[in-house]
Amino acid sequence: MSRTPDARVRDTQTKQIQENITNVEKHFGELCQLFAAYVRKTARLRDKADLLVKEVRLYADTETPNLKIGLKNFADQLAKVQDYRQAEVERLEVKVIEPLKAYGNIVKTKREDLKLTQSARNREAKQMQQLERMRQRNPSDRQIISQAESELQRATMDATRTTRQLEETIDDFEMQKICDIKKIFGEYVTVEMAFHAKALEIYTTAYQHIQNVDEEGDLEVFRNSLHPPDYQSRLEIVRANSKLSLNRTGTSMSKSGTLQSGTSSRQRKRDEAEDDEEEEDEDDDDLEEVTDDEH
Amino acid sequence: MSRTPDARVRDTQTKQIQENITNVEKHFGELCQLFAAYVRKTARLRDKADLLVKEVRLYADTETPNLKIGLKNFADQLAKVQDYRQAEVERLEVKVIEPLKAYGNIVKTKREDLKLTQSARNREAKQMQQLERMRQRNPSDRQIISQAESELQRATMDATRTTRQLEETIDDFEMQKICDIKKIFGEYVTVEMAFHAKALEIYTTAYQHIQNVDEEGDLEVFRNSLHPPDYQSRLEIVRANSKLSLNRTGTSMSKSGTLQSGTSSRQRKRDEAEDDEEEEDEDDDDLEEVTDDEH
Numbered sequence: 001m002s003r004t005p006d007a008r009v010r011d012t013q014t015k016q017i018q019e020n021i022t023n024v025e026k027h028f029g030e031l032c033q034l035f036a037a038y039v040r041k042t043a044r045l046r047d048k049a050d051l052l053v054k055e056v057r058l059y060a061d062t063e064t065p066n067l068k069i070g071l072k073n074f075a076d077q078l079a080k081v082q083d084y085r086q087a088e089v090e091r092l093e094v095k096v097i098e099p100l101k102a103y104g105n106i107v108k109t110k111r112e113d114l115k116l117t118q119s120a121r122n123r124e125a126k127q128m129q130q131l132e133r134m135r136q137r138n139p140s141d142r143q144i145i146s147q148a149e150s151e152l153q154r155a156t157m158d159a160t161r162t163t164r165q166l167e168e169t170i171d172d173f174e175m176q177k178i179c180d181i182k183k184i185f186g187e188y189v190t191v192e193m194a195f196h197a198k199a200l201e202i203y204t205t206a207y208q209h210i211q212n213v214d215e216e217g218d219l220e221v222f223r224n225s226l227h228p229p230d231y232q233s234r235l236e237i238v239r240a241n242s243k244l245s246l247n248r249t250g251t252s253m254s255k256s257g258t259l260q261s262g263t264s265s266r267q268r269k270r271d272e273a274e275d276d277e278e279e280e281d282e283d284d285d286d287l288e289e290v291t292d293d294e295h
Numbered sequence: 296m297s298r299t300p301d302a303r304v305r306d307t308q309t310k311q312i313q314e315n316i317t318n319v320e321k322h323f324g325e326l327c328q329l330f331a332a333y334v335r336k337t338a339r340l341r342d343k344a345d346l347l348v349k350e351v352r353l354y355a356d357t358e359t360p361n362l363k364i365g366l367k368n369f370a371d372q373l374a375k376v377q378d379y380r381q382a383e384v385e386r387l388e389v390k391v392i393e394p395l396k397a398y399g400n401i402v403k404t405k406r407e408d409l410k411l412t413q414s415a416r417n418r419e420a421k422q423m424q425q426l427e428r429m430r431q432r433n434p435s436d437r438q439i440i441s442q443a444e445s446e447l448q449r450a451t452m453d454a455t456r457t458t459r460q461l462e463e464t465i466d467d468f469e470m471q472k473i474c475d476i477k478k479i480f481g482e483y484v485t486v487e488m489a490f491h492a493k494a495l496e497i498y499t500t501a502y503q504h505i506q507n508v509d510e511e512g513d514l515e516v517f518r519n520s521l522h523p524p525d526y527q528s529r530l531e532i533v534r535a536n537s538k539l540s541l542n543r544t545g546t547s548m549s550k551s552g553t554l555q556s557g558t559s560s561r562q563r564k565r566d567e568a569e570d571d572e573e574e575e576d577e578d579d580d581d582l583e584e585v586t587d588d589e590h
Contacts, residue, residue: 027354045336059322178510215473
């Protein structure tokens with residue numbers, strides 16, 4: 001009868017270990033699925049940003065030189081951020097999702113260890129019942145009772161031994177679990193930090209590319225594209241022949257004339273080349289190189 | 296006849312302005328939609344991370360004290376990142392998507408300006424045809440021809456005036472467009488940078504919370520929860536009665552016994568309180584305060 005409280009303690013212990021294993025199984029499974037969903041959404045965000053990069057490049061091809069270069073450089077930086085987002089996705093899969101997934105098998109082996117212990121304990125309980133029966137049926141047969149007692153003692157020692165083994169296994173499992181949580185969550189944070197740090201660095205460059213766009217230079221190019229070189233002078237001849245011209249349109253004329261005079265022939269040629277590109281609407285590698293040289 | 300090349304120049308110009316407006320309409324529309332998609336995916340990512348925060352908190356409630364505190368603090372930081380992601384979403388909507396959307400109306404007014412100019416030009420062309428007709432039908436009627444000439448001159452001046460106005464409007468539009476692109480893309484980068492900088496800062500704290508988890512302390516708590524205080528001593532009595540005990544399980548006994556001895560009664564009490572909480576599985580505010588005091 002002295003063993004019964006211990007058996008009860010061990011049953012509580014077993015129940016506790018079982019709950020512990022089930023708890024880890026449940027929460028590691030949930031965490032795994034939620035991290036996987038987080039990673040999938042990150043990949044979808046990268047996809048959308050990739051489309052944005054593509055569109056910024058398409059738009060850049062239709063724009064005046066400075067804005068075009070600025071937008072192309074901006075798109076390059078935005079694309080770089082997506083490359084790092086892709087790296088983030090891949091690293092989270094390897095360093096967070098895979099280790100969490102691995103707990104499915106780890107938990108399975110712990111359950112088997114628990115089962116071994118439980119059957120040893122069942123044998124002990126059965127042996128205990130048998131001893132009780134012997135004592136009731138043959139209270140004076142010392143030999144039979146002594147034999148049953150020593151069999152119970154063996155079963156108890158066996159149950160105690162596997163319990164100890166289980167305790168050690170569960171001890172290791174618990175230690176491993178805490179260390180793995182620290183490692184996995186630490187990896188998650190490290191991967192995220194690496195991405196955010198890179199993004200911060202790249203966006204700083206992207207910001208400069210956009211802010212450096214010289215709108216005045218582009219506006220000049222734009223004006224020249226609307227006023228072909230010989231248009232202004234011929235218009236003057238028409239105006240000279242007209243009696244009404246000077247009074248009505250003198251002001252806007254001189255304004256536009258002044259802006260016109262600031263244009264060099266180099267800029268005009270560049271502008272014409274620009275127009276050809278717009279019509280072809282192609283991603284010209286040679287032009288990209290010129291772009292790089294200029295900035 | 297001297298005006299025809301100018302008219303042709305202006306037709307080219309009009310076509311160019313039209314193409315320019317259509318181009319802005321197309322690309323600003325595309326950019327608007329793609330930025331909106333990017334923002335939507337960012338919001339979905341925030342949603343998934345929110346679920347992750349919730350699950351980490353649920354899991355924390357089932358864990359030993361140090362890991363519980365570490366996980367709760369980690370979840371708080373992860374939640375903070377999502378708050379900043381929400382701010383990112385809202386700011387991108389206001390500072391990027393809305394201004395791009397506004398170009399729908401801006402483009403519409405530019406199209407109307409273009410229409411006004413085109414009708415003035417159509418009137419001029421009609422007047423020119425009429426003059427030609429007069430010259431062919433009544434080549435010697437100086438008065439009729441002179442009248443048609445002055446009407447054409449008026450139409451020409453009117454066309455020239457509205458053309459000038461259009462040029463100025465388009466000039467402003469072009470300048471505004473480049474400045475807006477710089478502003479909108481600049482805002483995009485600024486909003487993203489603010490988020491990444493905050494995330495980097497918060498994850499640094501999150502990392503410390505996770506790495507500071509004392510696994511040895513938790514393991515002790517875990518062991519005590521498996522070995523109730525009086526279990527060990529009673530087991531010793533059982534063992535002393537058994538002839539087989541010392542030979543078979545001496546090693547694992549002494550190991551487990553040593554680890555056991557390191558446990559204070561304070562830790563045991565804390566552990567029991569822990570168990571109660573686990574059973575209730577509630578988000579205890581009082582415990583959260585204790586957590587904050589300790590870290």
